[in-house]
Amino acid sequence: MMTGASKAGVRTVTVRAAGEHRAAVGTWAAGAAGAAGAGLAGSWAYLRAGAGPADVARDLAVGWSFAVAGLVAWRLRPANPTGRLMLAEGITWFVGNLQGSGQPVVFALGAWGEALNLAVLAHLLLVYPEGVPGGPAERGVIRTGYGLVAVGGLVRTLAYDPAVEGAGASYLACGRCGPNALLLVHDHRLFAAVDLTYRWAGVALTVAVVLSLVRRWRTSGPARRRVLLPAWVAVALAVAFVGWEILHVLAPDTLAGAGTYLTVPSDLSQVAVPVAFLTGLLRMRLRRASVGGLVIAAGNDPTPQRLQEELRRALGDPTLRLGLRSGSEGRHGPVFTDPAGAVLRIASGAVTTGTAARAAGGAADPLPTTAPATAPTTPVPATAVPHGTGRRGQAVTVVRDGRETPEAVLVHDSALHSDPELMRAVSAALRLCLRDSRLRGENDALATRALESRRRLLRAADEERRRLERDLHDGAQARLVFALMGLARLRARLAGGDAALRSDVAETERTLREALEELRDLAHGIHPAVLARSGLGPAVTALAERCPVPVVVAAGPERYPALVESTAYFVVCEAVGNATRHASPRAVGVTVRPDRGRLVVEVSDDGTGGADPGGGGLRGLADRVGALGGTLEVSSAPGAGTRIRAELPCG
Structure with missing residues (x-):
């Protein structure tokens, strides 16, 4: 109100x-x-x-x-x-x-x-x-x-x-x-x-x-x-x-x-x-009519080089140079660099005071920021010389952000200052592009941090699987093996004794062996020891040998990063397990191969098809693969079998 x-x-x-x-x-x-x-x-x-x-x-x-x-x-x-x-x-x-x-x-x-x-x-x-x-x-x-x-x-x-x-x-x-x-x-x-x-x-x-x-x-x-x-x-x-x-x-x-x-x-x-x-x-x-196209043209690729090219085209000035604030400070304030990384040499006082910029000589003279800013766009209709050009007859336009802080400068033909409305429109478009680029960068940084977080969680989970598998192998499995050995010695000592007692010992021994096998299967499912010891190829081969359906494996002996190998292995486990449980295939094919810095894993079967990519198992696989920056594709038309393809960066 x-x-x-x-x-x-x-x-x-x-x-x-x-x-x-x-x-x-x-x-x-x-x-x-x-x-x-x-x-x-x-x-x-x-x-x-x-x-x-x-x-x-x-x-x-x-x-x-x-x-x-x-x-x-x-x-x-x-x-x-x-x-x-x-x-x-x-x-x-x-x-x-x-x-x-x-x-x-x-x-x-x-x-x-x-x-x-x-x-x-x-x-x-x-x-x-x-x-x-x-x-x-x-x-x-x-x-x-x-x-x-x-x-x-x-x-x-x-x-x-x-x-x-x-x-x-x-x-x-x-x-x-x-x-x-x-x-x-x-x-x-x-x-x-x-x-x-x-x-x-x-x-x-x-x-x-x-x-x-x-x-x-x-x-x-x-x-x-x-x-x-x-x-x-x-x-x-x-x-x-x-x-x-x-x-x-x-x-x-x-x-x-x-x-x-x-x-x-x-x-x-x-x-x-x-x-x-x-x-x-x-x-x-x-030329103002072409300014609107600046945002559109640079929208998909708002890099400094692309922005400079579009600004040159919109203003008809092939000598224009875009300077972005580098983040470093010189003697008098912020330093601006062009897309090639060269420092723009501009007269002291040109940015914040609006005074005449002059031909700069000697070392690069950064721009002061002691005077108060007066406008988001400050045209300086005077002479300035970009670093290394030695050319006069140019002027500086300062582009400021919402806090009146210089965030970019344009060194261009001074004739463009005869149209201040054009320069204001260009500066507004440039501010929009820079803001969009900054937001893209922030979003990319957030996405990168999220991906790194997922990788850390995945790595921690994988390490926990390895630790649990080692604990089972070195703890419960070892004690069960020792118990079996003790029962075997006891059975030998009872060779001429009570038949009923010998039968009870044999039954207990058989039960312990079954428990040991189940424990080994559990440990193998958590993290197979052969995967860490011999690599992805032998681990997939061992998995195929235990499968009730014929599985044809094409995998070399190459080793990959541990997290990549474990992820690829669980892709094969989930795909083969789904096929044997739900698709009634006659055979399953597994291919593991490197391809230009990526590991490609394909599992296909000739079963009934109709697999749901949104199901819990496949969705979990997609999350695990995505955490490594990979992709997971599922093709499963009803009656045409299922094909699961995963690509993981491994370079």
């Missing part, structure tokens, strides 16, 4: 969650409205600047493609900034078109932010797909790009007179655009110098972006490269086609006729850029 305070707490959490959801939806809707408004305003200004309907349609398609792709990515993965950056690219795509509005202030804003979409695109390229820069260098390039537009674009706009500079100063080719509300200096040479500097600074920034992307590619693993490649190829093709179009404008005579054939490919390549970005993000999202 919930108390008033707990109900109030639930209501508070529910209201807060609902409020956050409404705020998120409102922000998303505002972004969509902004993209729609920017597209319409930019298209109107573009038309006013003299662009044709085809150019406007192409421009609108590219900008809105980025906006739609960004809205979809934002909706599906709100925690990842990539979707919002794509939306920002779609909105800023139309900023430069505002120069055709004819409004001085709007023109000035359009001229100032003409290259803003390029800064946003550079930002998007450098953080895709995780949504965060890879390091200080990337952050520096991103800040420089925005700073160049903010400062350089403003300085250029302060000297930009569209009436003087003409069509060459803007991609709009609009000499009648303007006027410029921010125009302060009417100096063509100053504007030309500022404009040239601004453009060359843009070229230098582009080179820096390209170098950052090359470095990022070289340090990326296969999982990240599969996501990066479509987007980067699309951007490269779009840049190539746009550059070719610019060349066509600058040298129309040299490239005469080329523009006609390049228009459609250029349009398609630019529209393909946001589609490629979104496709890469969605491919990572679709």
